[in-house]
Amino acid sequence: MRLAATALLMAFALPAMAQQPAPPAAAPAPPAAAPAAPLPVPLPGAPESFAPLVRRLLPAVVNISTTQNVAPRPGRPDAPETPQVPPGSPFEEFFRDFFNRNRPPGAPGMPGPGQGEAQPNRPAPRRAQSLGSGFIIDASGIVITNNHVIDGADEISVILQDNTSLRATLLGTDPRTDLAVLRVQHTAPLPAVPWGDSDNLLVGDWVLAIGNPFGLGGTVTAGIVSARGRDIRQGPFDDFIQTDAAINRGNSGGPLFNMRGEVVGINTAIYSPTGGSIGIGFSIPSSLARGIAMQLADGGRVRRGWLGVNIQQVTDEIAESLGMRGGARGALVARAQEGAPAAAAGIRNGDVVLRFNNQEVREMRTLPRIVAETAVGSQVPVVVWRDGREETLTVTLGELPNEPQQAAATPNQAPRGDRPVELSGLGLKVMAITPELRERFRLRAEARGVVVTEVTPDTPGAEREIRPGDIILEVQQERVGTPQEVTERIERLRRQGRATALFLIESQQGQRFVPLRLAPARGGSPG
Known part of the structure; x- marks a missing residue:
């Protein structure tokens, strides 16, 4: 549209220039005209239509349907299963019929063969269904999707483009990257798509997203790569591709294609205040997903x-x-x-x-x-x-273990201190760890170092969110066990002309390094 509009403006401007009266014969010759600006040309790689590519890719993109038996809430056997609506409302019958259709025949609360009326106060587990997307990566029947699409499912079905439904076997999942690998059996080789190299993607490259938004069936959207290397706080290995190709609920697990028809991403998440697409979608890059998928397909687990x-x-x-x-x-x-x-x-x-x-x-x-x-x-x-x-x-x-490793600190009995010592210019008062302070701040039995007992507002310590009960373990990468050692390290740094001191702080959330600006001490030596 921008190119067309530019060309149109140029077309209108040229006749207007031609209508200007010619200069008098006696006037000096005008300077040589500047070279005409080149006409805009279509950008390389911009397709006239995605149809030929889509026609080739669609058969390998599948719908994922899962079923899960949802038990009644513990301790609430009489809790209603249907939404609360006004008695006699037309919705009352609608919701009751909907939930009854999803209960297995013969379940408590439902009439079965030879049974009479339903028992109203005996709710049964109901069958919850959800839909997602996936793609076939190997003609033998290997299917890739998101872990959250199949998480907790009792039954998983893969639905092909021709509506053939195949029961799927779960080969393995990796919650850390939200990936899952399935296998389906078929009488003939299945259409498959190849992996691409997401590392070669550039911001601005065209991409296609194909999936099953809102359970509508195979849907194609197009867009560009909006950004690379996004960290959306989903896990320690976040490296998402951001795209403006429309991605909605149900697209999860579907592929993101480049213009060669290669899978460069797996559509996983969106940013949306409304639940619908606003043009900010995120895909797991193929450079990360490919190796994980291969490990899951081969052995059902990932070794990192x-x-x-x-x-x-x-x-x-x-x-x-x-x-x-x-x-x-x-x-x-x-x-x-x-x-x-x-x-x-x-x-x-x-x-x-x-x-x-x-x-x-x-x-x-x-x-x-x-x-x-x-x-x-x-x-x-x-x-x-x-x-x-x-x-x-x-x-x-x-x-990498399945659970985070907790390394035990070496016990060290720090000398006791009778009164707090002020770290002048930092806004902190500290003491050696005592049994009383250990109980007051709920410190670990093996905790060592110097405990912060007071933090003055609007000081370097407060600005760095140091709190009473935090423990100073090191100053400038040197261990400290007494308030006197802390003050000595600080004064040494001041004499060296250092502007900051690097503290190693331990809090309830773990250890972190905190740089503190060394404001001049008040009235000489602190303490």
Whole structure:
């Protein structure tokens, strides 16, 4: 439309220029006319129609239908199963008929063979149905969809484009990436689509989404890649493709195609205040989904590499406090879990991982994805920033456990303190851990360090959301066990002209590094 409008404006402008009177003969010759602007041309790759591509792809896109038996709510045997409507309302009979049709014959509360009227106060489990989308990736009957489409299902059916319904077997699921792999049996090879390389997608590339929105059946929408590498807080491996191709409820698990008819994404989520498409949809990239799907199809489970560290983002202030050149980058190790591969390789709290297995770690969330995609048991180089320089270590990766690992801290009996010590300029008062403070702040029995007892509002400590009960473990990557050690470290940094001090703080949520601006102390030495 924009190109057409531009051409139309040019067409109207040219005759108007031609109607101007010619200059007098005596006037000097006008300067040479500037070269005419090139006419707009269609962008390469913009199709006149998607129809030939869609005709080829549609047979491989399937509908996923699931059935689940939903039990009555515990402790509420008399709870109504139908929505509450006014007695005698036309909707009363409608809802009753709808829910009755979804109950199995002969169930309590429903008349069966040889039975009389329904028993009103004995609700039975009802059958809940849901619809989603999927696609055939192998002609033998391997189908890919989202985990949330089939989660909790008692029966799964795959419906082909010709309305053939096939009972599906679940081969495996991966909730961390919301992927599931199914198998169906058919008398003949099924139409399948190939994987594409999502890493080659560019923002602005055309894409097609095909699925089953709102249970309507095969529906095609077109759009472009709106963004790459989106983190929508769905899991540790978020790397979504954002597209404006319309994606609605029921599209989940369906494919996102490039213009070669290759699957470059799996449509998974939308952002919508209304529940309908507003042009912000998210797809799992094929570069992530392909390897996971292959593992699920082969063995029913996914094996991921595991490093065993808790990490946080490197900010400009943290980078400055660590003396990092080139600005903030990498992933800061807040905690190297005891007994994990990282600790065994010598990675320590306060290290910044800059490169892993020869891949650059630009920001914190890059690291979990790179580690997870690395083979279990492989030995890989890890470049860390430590003590003002880069250092290379070799790590042998373990396998990511199903549950997060909780590493026990080494018990350490900190010296007692009789009164709070003020950290001047930071707005914090601290004490050594005592049995009274351990009980007051519900600290772990093995907790060690210096506990924060008071935080003054509108001070550096308050701005960084340090709270009473938080524990200071390190100052500038040096362990502290008494308030005096904390004040000594701070004063040393002030004498060195440092603008910030890097604190390792432990709270109920875990460990994190906190950079605090070192405002000048009031009236000399603190304490």
